Amino acid sequence: MLVAFSTESQTRIDAHFGLAPAFALYDVTPEAITAKGFVYCPQEFASDADKEDKVESRMHILRGCAVVYCTSIGGPAAARLVQSGIHPLKVPEGTPIEGELNRLQTLLAGSPPPWLRKRLQQEKMTKEDE
Secondary structure, three states: OEEEEEEOOOOEEOOOOOOOOEEEEEEEOOOOEEEEEEEEOOOOOOOHHHHHHHHHHHHHHOOOEEEEEEOOOOHHHHHHHHHOOOEEEEOOOOEEHHHHHHHHHHHHHOOOOHHHHHHHHHHHHHHHHO
């Protein structure tokens, strides 16, 4: 499962979804955590119309992710993410990425919440179709 973390420091979840300069990407399974690198985001948007493009741009960058962790996210942006199949999770600013990776891996190995089980089933069906 591909997971993203909004980050300024590259080690902590310390950025608002719409203001994050980068997202750290990881592939997480019950057996392993694999770093996939960082994707960097453009930061300059002059008008409200550009703000809509910002959300679209970030959704494009995060395509394939199941979850994105951030310190904050606006309601409309969160709704658009969910509609695109990405589940936003808000955590306290400064939360270590490593801790959330370990927590997610434990969830995957045990009894994940319903929304996560559904996503895992979707990914499993997609892989079987390939």
